[in-house]
Amino acid sequence: MSTTVVKPDREFTKKISEASGVDVSACYQCMKCSAGCPVAEVSDSTPAHILRKVLLGMKDELMQGDFIWLCIGCETCKTRCPQDISTRAVVDALKHMAFEENAEPKEKNVALLYRTFLNIVKTRGRINEPLLMMHYKMGSKDYMGDMDLGMEMIKKGKMGINPLSGRIRGSRQVREIIGEK
Ligand code: SF4
Numbered sequence: 001m002s003t004t005v006v007k008p009d010r011e012f013t014k015k016i017s018e019a020s021g022v023d024v025s026a027c028y029q030c031m032k033c034s035a036g037c038p039v040a041e042v043s044d045s046t047p048a049h050i051l052r053k054v055l056l057g058m059k060d061e062l063m064q065g066d067f068i069w070l071c072i073g074c075e076t077c078k079t080r081c082p083q084d085i086s087t088r089a090v091v092d093a094l095k096h097m098a099f100e101e102n103a104e105p106k107e108k109n110v111a112l113l114y115r116t117f118l119n120i121v122k123t124r125g126r127i128n129e130p131l132l133m134m135h136y137k138m139g140s141k142d143y144m145g146d147m148d149l150g151m152e153m154i155k156k157g158k159m160g161i162n163p164l165s166g167r168i169r170g171s172r173q174v175r176e177i178i179g180e181k
């Protein structure tokens with residue numbers, strides 16, 4: 001049986017706790033969050049394990065895993081937690097760090113979708129689905145994947161078809177909220 005020796009990165013734990021506003025040491029690993037998390041069964045981790053890894057300062061493992069890119073922000077974890085801990089907030093802080101440090105994510109296309117989404121919101125003040133799809137397809141080179149789903153969305157009026165539709169009036173303020181002038 002192999003044993004993994006963890007060298008805690010205290011600075012990392014402190015940074016994530018401050019950025020998320022979550023005291024990860026308050027988690028006592030009851031796993032209620034993980035039992036309700038819709039992503040846990042398709043990911044290589046669970047909300048409870050994410051918190052424990054942050055506490056242990058396992059930065060590389062967290063950055064390279066898929067969980068932070070798959071979390072859908074539903075907050076089920078917080079709702080179920082007897083300690084009122086939001087793993088979503090911790091995941092957001094981890095994702096932000098991954099972006100800032102250009103970490104190479106395991107789920108490359110999810111990260112590409114995030115970046116593309118954010119860039120469009122920054123320039124236009126809102127999302128433009130056809131533009132998002134165009135940029136995403138070019139970046140992922142997966143030109144035909146999910147075509148049937150896209151067509152279905154257009155048919156049901158869930159997706160616009162004009163990639164040139166303009167900016168909203170408050171686009172500068174939206175950019176400022178995101179954190180870029
Ligand atoms: S429900 Fe709360 S205390 Fe229990 S494992 Fe999840 S985060 Fe920790």
Ligand code: SF4
Pocket residue numbers: 033036037038039040047070071072073074075076077078087088091
């Ligand atoms: S917010 Fe993320 S971590 Fe929390 S339950 Fe939803 S998918 Fe899981």
